[in-house]
Amino acid sequence: MMRRYSLFVLFFLLWGVSLASGLMWGGFNPWFLVGSLGLLLSYASLQHVLTLRKMKADVLVSTHQTIAGEGVEVHVAVKQTGVLLPVPWLTIRDVWSDNQGRDVYRCTRLVFPGLSRTIDYRYSIMNIDRGIYGQHRIELVSGDLFGMLKSIRTINSPPELQIIALPRPVHSL
Known part of the structure; x- marks a missing residue:
């Protein structure tokens, strides 16, 4: 600290x-x-x-139920609704955890938004393993231009946002 x-x-x-x-x-x-x-x-x-006081994040997944080994497309939109203060840099870490709380999938983006109020990006989770991924969070890290102070904020997704990867059917092997 x-x-x-x-x-x-x-x-x-x-x-x-x-x-x-x-x-x-x-x-x-x-x-x-x-x-x-x-x-x-x-x-x-x-x-x-x-900087990170009034940030909101929306996450959309292409499907909530898939078969193990396939991919899932994830769309993330981060919006700043607070004070109009330019953000020099922002690290967005999108983390998916399994039911035991272990971080399984992670996507990190470094963006330089400046005065932009909305940041959108997409990524894919390829070859997803079998299981339920329901504990999702977005970690935002930002700071001043000179690196003196760093702000960290975690946004937890609602419990209904989850991905269920079912086992591959036997006849498809």
């Missing part, structure tokens, strides 16, 4: 040292550092607090 905030704390300490130096000795350089680091820290804080 602390490792995630270490760069932010380092810049905050540098800002505090620059402020103390500016108050004690004055001059242009410490006040320039106070101003520029203050803007940088406020941008990182706003980005961390406001």
Whole structure:
């Protein structure tokens, strides 16, 4: 946890040292550092607090029941409905788990949405194994442009979103 905030704390300490130096000795350089680091820290804080707050995700699958060994097409749409703050980068991790909670299938996308409010993409789960895949979640990871703070949000899908892979019929072997 602390490792995630270490760069932010380092810049905050540098800002505090620059402020103390500016108050004690004055001059242009410490006040320039106070101003520029203050803007940088406020941008990182706003980005961390406001970016992933009101994100919604919709997942559609081509079929809810398939035969083991076949593929399933998945369509993911992520929408930002909150504050219009540009998102410099966003990692979308789509995870399917089996009934025991083990992560079985995973699709990760790195996108650079900027001011775009909607991100759509499709992927296929090929050669699906037999079983019930009903625990689905989308993990969103974003951060500021300089990598000081990272925001993580997990969106769980409703329980009715599941894929059932039935065994292959004997006559088709």
